[in-house]
Structure formats: C-alpha cells, structure tokens
Amino acid sequence: MRIRQHVNPLKANFFQIAVEPPELPAGVPIEVELGSAEAHFLMTRAAEDAGRFYLGIEIRRDVVVLANAACERQGLKQVRSVFANMSVDLHRLLPAGRVSRFFLNFPDPWWKARQHKRRVMSPELAAEVFDLLAEGGEIYVASDVFDIALDAMSVLEHDCSRRFVNLREPWTFLRENPFAARSRRERQCEMMGIRIWRLGYRRT
Numbered sequence: 458m459r460i461r462q463h464v465n466p467l468k469a470n471f472f473q474i475a476v477e478p479p480e481l482p483a484g485v486p487i488e489v490e491l492g493s494a495e496a497h498f499l500m501t502r503a504a505e506d507a508g509r510f511y512l513g514i515e516i517r518r519d520v521v522v523l524a525n526a527a528c529e530r531q532g533l534k535q536v537r538s539v540f541a542n543m544s545v546d547l548h549r550l551l552p553a554g555r556v557s558r559f560f561l562n563f564p565d566p567w568w569k570a571r572q573h574k575r576r577v578m579s580p581e582l583a584a585e586v587f588d589l590l591a592e593g594g595e596i597y598v599a600s601d602v603f604d605i606a607l608d609a610m611s612v613l614e615h616d617c618s619r620r621f622v623n624l625r626e627p628w629t630f631l632r633e634n635p636f637a638a639r640s641r642r643e644r645q646c647e648m649m650g651i652r653i654w655r656l657g658y659r660r661t
C-alpha cells in the first residue's frame with residue numbers, strides 16, 4: 458500500500474469526515490495524541506502504563522488502518538486510532554471532561570497558507586482541549602521547530618490563569634520529556650541530535 462506522507466488538512470473534504478467515535482472504556486483514564494501517525498507514541502505509552510486507554514487522531518486514513526492493524530497484531534486493545542481532523546472533529550469523538558492528557562507531538566509545520574496558518578495550537582483548538590480535559594488534565598506539545606513551539610506556548614500562556622497553568626513557570630519550556638514513550642519523529646530527532654522544544658500545561 459502506498460502511504461501518503463502528507464495531506465492538506467485545509468482541503469474541504471477534511472472538514473466533512475464521517476468520523477466514527479471510538480468506544481471508550483468506562484472508568485479508565487484516556488490519553489489522546491493529536492496527529493498520531495502510526496501511533497508509535499501511544500503504543501509505547503501503553504507499554505509504559507497499561508491501565509489507560511490511548512486514542513490517536515490522525516487525518517491520513519491509510520495510516521489509521523495500518524496503526525490499528527499493528528495494535529491488533531500486538532494485542533494492544535487499549536490503543537486505537539481514528540480517522541479525523543483534530544481542528545474540527547474533537548467534540549464529535551470525545552465527551553467533555555473525559556480526557557486525562559492530550560499530546561501534540563511534532564505537528565506538521567507547513568500547511569499554513571504563508572506563515573500565519575502555521576499555528577497548529579490555535580485558540581480554537583486550545584478551547585476545545587480545555588473542554589475535553591478532566592479537571593487537572595494536561596496537554597503536552599513537542600516540536601523541533603522553535604516557532605511552532607513558541608506559537609503553541611503563546612496561545613496557552615494567553616489562556617493562563619483562566620484555563621491553563623504552565624507545569625513549570627510561565628513562558629518556560631519543559632527540560633525533558635516526562636514520559637518514557639517516544640514518538641517516531643522524536644526518536645529521529647534524538648538520533649540526529651536535533652533540539653526538541655517541549656511544553657506542558659495543566660487545566661485549571
């Protein structure tokens with residue numbers, strides 16, 4: 458199967474995906490990766506902490522099929538990926554207040570009609586994440602592109618005291634990945650010695 462490396466999430470048909478909401482197990486914390494690709498990060502999170510449910514949201518349908526097949530082969534029933542657009546579909550996939558953690562690992566840096574649409578963590582996405590997080594829930598963002606990390610920080614800092622609190626101090630990046638799990642892009646960056654910018658916030 459030929460897998461597309463990128464799709465343009467601003468194309469009209471990605472605003473009308475017939476999303477299939479996943480079955481969420483009751484009473485189990487849920488972690489969500491936005492733009493989960495082959496779900497490597499979530500699969501390694503499941504190995505790190507098996508007592509949670511892990512949901513990947515990915516806009517490349519073929520990659521979702523491959524990720525779910527790989528999880529099935531490995532008996533990882535608690536990891537599931539869905540074909541959806543994180544910019545518009547989150548509220549159709551998840552009930553309010555249900556998510557323990559969101560991860561936005563290495564968002565694509567370039568579907569951005571000349572620079573300003575570079576912003577992946579938009580104020581709209583931050584508001585959606587806030588609604589879906591449980592009280593005390595967290596969001597982590599990582600990128601090897603400083604401008605993208607700073608953009609995400611400025612959106613989340615702008616919300617601070619109202620909605621999110623920086624896990625360290627205001628306008629401060631995390632020193633390291635607090636989890637053992639690594640996404641594919643993160644492993645590549647580490648192997649190539651590329652600096653990673655990380656931020657973490659807690660829902661007030």
Ligand SMILES: C[S@@+](CC[C@H](N)C(=O)[O-])C[C@H]1O[C@@H](n2cnc3c(N)ncnc32)[C@H](O)[C@@H]1O
Nearest residue numbers: 466492494515516542543562563565640641642
């Ligand atoms: C650079 S890759 C990073 C993949 C993975 N998180 C990692 O760290 O290795 C970004 C991923 O986000 C997906 N993506 C981009 N825009 C998206 C959107 N609006 N909704 C869902 N997924 C999206 C892409 O298809 C791609 O798989």
